[in-house]
Amino acid sequence: MMIVRFKLNYHGFHLHVDSHISGNRLAVLGPSGAGKTSLLRTVAGLTYPEQATIEYRGQLWHGGSSKWAPHQRSIAYVFQEPRLFPHLTARDNLTFAGALDDRVVEALGLESVLQKLPRHLSGGQQQRLSIGRALISRRRLLLLDEPFTGLDATHRASIMQFIDQWCVEHDMDMLITTHHMHELMYFTDQFLVITGSGPCFQGTMSELINHERCLPFLVRMGIQNSVLGEVIRQTVDHMEIDVSGQTFHAPGHAKCGTRMHLRFRAEDVMLLKGASASLSAQNQIRATILSIHPVDQVVLLTLDAGQPIYAEITPRALQQLKLKVGDTVTCLIKSTVVRLDHSCGSVTD
Amino acid sequence: MLSDLEWQALWLSIKVALAATALNLPTGFAVAWALTRSAIPWKPFWRSVTLLPLVVPPVVMGYLLLLMFSPNHSLGALLSQVGLVIAFNWKGAVLASWITSFPLMIRSMVVAIERHDWRLEEAAICLGSSPLKTFGRITLPLLKSGLIGGSVLAFSRAFGEFGATVTLCASIPGETQTLPLAIYNAVQQPDGDAAALRLTLICAAVSVVAVAASEWVSGRKDR
Numbered sequence: 353m354m355i356v357r358f359k360l361n362y363h364g365f366h367l368h369v370d371s372h373i374s375g376n377r378l379a380v381l382g383p384s385g386a387g388k389t390s391l392l393r394t395v396a397g398l399t400y401p402e403q404a405t406i407e408y409r410g411q412l413w414h415g416g417s418s419k420w421a422p423h424q425r426s427i428a429y430v431f432q433e434p435r436l437f438p439h440l441t442a443r444d445n446l447t448f449a450g451a452l453d454d455r456v457v458e459a460l461g462l463e464s465v466l467q468k469l470p471r472h473l474s475g476g477q478q479q480r481l482s483i484g485r486a487l488i489s490r491r492r493l494l495l496l497d498e499p500f501t502g503l504d505a506t507h508r509a510s511i512m513q514f515i516d517q518w519c520v521e522h523d524m525d526m527l528i529t530t531h532h533m534h535e536l537m538y539f540t541d542q543f544l545v546i547t548g549s550g551p552c553f554q555g556t557m558s559e560l561i562n563h564e565r566c567l568p569f570l571v572r573m574g575i576q577n578s579v580l581g582e583v584i585r586q587t588v589d590h591m592e593i594d595v596s597g598q599t600f601h602a603p604g605h606a607k608c609g610t611r612m613h614l615r616f617r618a619e620d621v622m623l624l625k626g627a628s629a630s631l632s633a634q635n636q637i638r639a640t641i642l643s644i645h646p647v648d649q650v651v652l653l654t655l656d657a658g659q660p661i662y663a664e665i666t667p668r669a670l671q672q673l674k675l676k677v678g679d680t681v682t683c684l685i686k687s688t689v690v691r692l693d694h695s696c697g698s699v700t701d
Numbered sequence: 702m703l704s705d706l707e708w709q710a711l712w713l714s715i716k717v718a719l720a721a722t723a724l725n726l727p728t729g730f731a732v733a734w735a736l737t738r739s740a741i742p743w744k745p746f747w748r749s750v751t752l753l754p755l756v757v758p759p760v761v762m763g764y765l766l767l768l769m770f771s772p773n774h775s776l777g778a779l780l781s782q783v784g785l786v787i788a789f790n791w792k793g794a795v796l797a798s799w800i801t802s803f804p805l806m807i808r809s810m811v812v813a814i815e816r817h818d819w820r821l822e823e824a825a826i827c828l829g830s831s832p833l834k835t836f837g838r839i840t841l842p843l844l845k846s847g848l849i850g851g852s853v854l855a856f857s858r859a860f861g862e863f864g865a866t867v868t869l870c871a872s873i874p875g876e877t878q879t880l881p882l883a884i885y886n887a888v889q890q891p892d893g894d895a896a897a898l899r900l901t902l903i904c905a906a907v908s909v910v911a912v913a914a915s916e917w918v919s920g921r922k923d924r
Contacts, residue, residue, distance in 0.1 A: 396827050421826070429828070431823075431824060433820075435823070437821060437824075439842050489828045491829055495827075
């Protein structure tokens, strides 16, 4: 349980957060300059705004007369830039934070660089080392500020998976910001949206979409669908995944019974009204329209397919198909755009 | 090769310069820290004050010290009661060298502290490192080059100190006569040219060794 409540007035910059976090992970979303980093720095104890209250697992870190120094708070902070200690080797950078762990070294691909000084590492290696250092500290609350910037796509997925696993094993909580919604969704379904001067919103994606003032921001970030499914059949090169009674097809391998999240962007969902034609799209999911929200130049539809699905279409398409709340349509989703996540932290009902 | 008195002058100079450097390290570091990292008011003014020993003529500096520490004056009398004699004593030479070399230490330290990336300390404390551990393992090693650079400058300045020392301590052979004073003394003698040259070469050799040692120590981090 984490309570973050603060007002920050600083050089004409206003931020008002009032957040009770019941889960153990929270993703912070917001445009640049909205105060994501300020929020993390306040939780870390690097800034002490007036009128702020930071409470974590029953400990009042900041508020009233209480003012814990950063090293007294059980945090591990991964900054936007690696901030490695230039005079220490990669190994010493890791052991500065805690006992060396071979799994961390291996998962982050640092075996061959342990004896090197940070200035001899590539940008990606430096960032991985800074992530490893935070994990090895084994502290309670991991603060991740754009931690995957500078990591190439091949490493990113496996590193995210490892962070997720490690945090579950070591009972580490997480406060994370990134510009990519799918990275946030990999770790949690709890979001805090900071909009800059306006109010903040907190909740799951389906709760946030119902906030009119929050929605335009989410659309600009690129709304991601996330549905939970279970592998029911595995053939040579693809699997069938049951999602609330309907079947998704995806390339890849997993054991029958494996539960996973299927993620795809709202703008990758096409809608078909009436009879199905011969289409290459493998996933044809029947769904009922729950709501229609025009936002800026697009229209966001919330659909019910046993689990919520979001689709983004143009106002022109909406008019042509004469779509209205209560209509049943077919969602067409190409298998190639569906991302499969096995993260243990986020597979919960 | 060297006479007993010359040996004593060499040894005294090294002792005085080392003692002055040793005093300069903690005091210079603390003052440089206050001038850069603390919230004291009028920082530019205090910076100028710390540079005064560099611009005031050494003889004037020595005379002011003599006024303060002479046994006939209150501070000197007070100190001599607890057994600390400054004027006309090798300890006076240490004081004179310390004060005249102090600005060089400060300048090196201020530059090092201002160039230092303090975000690294944030990173350390945000991994649970206490302020003391952070200072010992991150701050101090990274300020090492500034400390070494300042120490070499301060040592060299203290080793060559003349004006303030001769005014405060006079040039008592075997007692307060440091190498520069011995050289001056030799030059004053009708047949002292050979001795002056000998001592000059030794002076130069000590300076070269000091610089080489600092290069070696600061170079070790580039493994």
